Amino acid sequence: MNSLIHKIQHHILTMQTSVQNKKILVACSGGVDSVALVHLVDAMQRQLHYQYGIIHVDHMLRGQQSFEDLQFVRRLSENYNVPFYSERIDIPKLVVQHRDNVQQRCRIERYQFFQQVMEQEEYDILLTAHHLDDHIETAMMQMLRGQKPIGILNERPFHTKCLMRPLLSIRKQELLAYLQTHRYSYRHDPSNDKDDYVRNAIRQHVLPQLAKVEPNYPKLMAYSLEGNQQDEQALNEAAKACLEHIQIEISKDRQIIDCNAFQKEASALQRRVILILLNYLYSNQNEEITYSKRLLNRIQAELNRIAGEQVVHLPNGYQVRRSYNRAYFEKRECLKQGTELSLSLNEIVQWESYTFQLCFQKDIQTFENSKQYYSLSDANLRIRTRREGDRLHWEGMERPKKLARLFIDEKIAKQKRDDWPIIVNERDEVLVVPYLRCRYDVRLNESDEQTYMLIVERN
Known part of the structure; x- marks a missing residue:
C-alpha cells in the first residue's frame, strides 16, 4: 500500500499550490473515501510537512445514524490527536425555508461551515475526498446537461483559500482496499445505495455496463478529461x-x-x-x-x-x-411595487430569476422536469408584483385566499415576497403564482382542451 501513498504524494506535488508548511483542513463524512483520505493525510504528514485538522457536518437527514457518523469522525480525530470541528445543521427545515433540493442545500450549508472554520482558524487549504470514480460520474452528468465534459478540477480557489482534491487519480476500490488492508473502520451511508439521484443511477447502472465494453475506461476517460481541462484553461486565459x-x-x-x-x-x-x-x-x-x-x-x-x-x-x-x-x-435595485410586463405569444420574457414563455398548447410535445407548464385559455397575460388585496382561488378551496397568507403558509422569506412574479389576466385576476399555486381552471404539467401553455423555468 506504500504505492498508493506514493501515487497520491506525486499527485499533490504536481499541483500548483504547495502543501508544505500549510494548515490543511480535511473534510470527512465518515465514509470510505474521506476516512481513507484522513489516514493517508496523516501518513504523508512527515514527508510533506503540514499541519491538519478534521471537519464534519451532520446534515440531520438520517436521525441517530448521522449523529453516530459525527461521533465516529470525532473519535478518529482524537486517535490522531488533531483539531476537530463539527456542526449539526437541520437540512430538512432549511429545504422547506429555501424551497430547494436536499443535495443543493446540503452542499451550500456544508461549504459555508467549511469557509467559516477556515477563516476563524486560519487554515490555508481544504481537502475533499473526490476520487476518479467521482470525476467520471461528474463528466457524465455534465454531458447529460449538454455541457462539455471536464469532470472535477484538481484544485480551485475557495473564497480567499484553496480547495484541493488529492484523490482524483485514485479509484474508489483502491481506497476501500487500503482501509481493509489496514483494518480501518468506516461508516456506511445507505442513501448512496439508492438510484433516485442521477449520480447514483450512473454509478450503479451505467458504469458497470461501460466496464463490460471497455474495462480500462477510467484511465482512458481521465486522459480525455485532462485534455478537455487544458483546453478550457487555454480558452479561459x-x-x-x-x-x-x-x-x-x-x-x-x-x-x-x-x-x-x-x-x-x-x-x-x-x-x-x-x-x-x-x-x-x-x-x-x-x-x-x-x-x-x-x-x-x-x-x-x-x-x-x-x-x-x-x-x-x-x-x-x-x-x-x-x-x-x-x-x-x-x-439590481429591488423591484418597485407596481412593476409589470406583458406576455406575448412565443416571446421569452425574463423576470428576476424566472423565464416565461407563452405558446400554443399544440406546439408542446414533451414536458421537461426542470420547467412548469400551465395550461390556460387566456393569452392576454401580464407579469407583475403582488398588490394589496390580491387573492387566488385554487382547486379544493371553498373561497379565494389572500396571497399574503399564501406566502406565509408556504414559508416564503419576506424579502422574496415583493419580487415574486404574479401572472394575471386582463381583468387583473390572479391565475398563477409560479412554483406555489395556480387557479382552479389552470392545469399544471398536463395537457387539456385549453388553447395556450405558459412555460415557466426558474434559473
Missing part, C-alpha cells in the same frame, strides 16, 4: 486577455464592457467572457450559482445588439443591463 480589451470598468459590485468591442470577438470567447463577468458578480456568494444555457444565450444575444436599452435579470438580485453600446453587470 484567452477570454481574460479579451476582457482586458473590452472592459471599461471592473469593480467588486459592477462591471462595464464595450459592446462594440465585445461583438468583434469569436462566439466561444464571448461566452467565456460572460462567465468571467458573472463569476466576478457572484464571487462573494456562499451559494453555488448555476446558469442555464438559455440565460447565457440571452445575455450573449443582448450584448450583440447596440440599439435601445434592455435588462436581463439574474439570480440573487443581479442583472445585466445594456444601454446602447455599453453593458452593465451589476446589483
